[in-house]
Amino acid sequence: MTTAPWAVLFDMDGVLIDNTEFHINAWIQFAQLRNFPLTRDLYIEHINGRVSADAMAYVLQRPIPADELAALTEEKESIYRELYQPHLQPAPGLMSFLDALKAQGVRTAVGTSAPASNVSFTLDGLNLRPYFDAVVDASMVRRGKPDPEIYLKAAERVGVEPARCIVFEDAFAGIEAGLRAGMHVVALATTHMHEELADTGAALIIDDFTALTVNQLRQLID
Known part of the structure; x- marks a missing residue:
């Protein structure tokens, strides 16, 4: 490893x-x-x-x-x-998963098509911002998803080459953006069902973060 x-x-x-x-x-x-x-x-x-x-x-x-x-x-x-x-609340299992990533020194970032007002609403409303080393929102890119720019910029800001980045996405456009960036993608079945995500190229499809471990994730790149 x-x-x-x-x-x-x-x-x-x-x-x-x-x-x-x-x-x-x-x-x-x-x-x-x-x-x-x-x-x-x-x-x-x-x-x-x-x-x-x-x-x-x-x-x-x-x-x-x-x-x-x-x-x-x-x-x-x-x-x-x-x-x-x-109804504002973190996805099931998210907080424990973020704690586990932080404990193992894994670098993290948010790459979202949302405007800055919604980023503040979510990250600050749930006190999530301290968990992330970088945040890239819609105001920071010229081309939106499925263009890979947003994830390439996020990778650059955390100092990790794209091939060693894992993207979590729920939308077809976002999954495509991650793959076009040369990254591994984990799809969440929150917007689309598992069968709809099966042919997207995602390396893993999950319902939420409750059963996911950092070591399981690491296997995608090692």
Whole structure:
């Protein structure tokens, strides 16, 4: 077993927290206000895992200027935060898993398509920020998932080569981003069912973190 450093990179929504249905409901409410017939299936196909610029362009059916994008994004995210606030909690088994990673000196980062306001809402609301060596959000990249930029930047910030990084993702776009970055991917079946994730290229598919050990994870790269 090699002693070279390795890292675990986490998506946020649908991974650190099981909040997918709240995001879906928030997007549907937002779209209804603009007479766009968004459904759960359309959300999963066109929005889940993607940065706000791409998602908003799909719902409004036009490119969104930067100044307008900021206001629209915050409007949608305020709907989401109001819906999810009473339910905010870490994914099952997450805290113990993060403690185990920290105890073994594994480097960690968050790579999320979420805006900074939601990152603060989640990481600070649950006191998760101290567990991560780096956080990369949508404002820090030019190209959203499935482009690998967000995970490559996260790997660079924790000082670990991509081949020794393991990405935790729930969305097809995020899984593709991790694989395109040359990383190993663990898929969480929070947004998609196991059978839907079977052909994504993920090395492992799990329901949550409760039965996962650091040594089991290490085997993916050693």
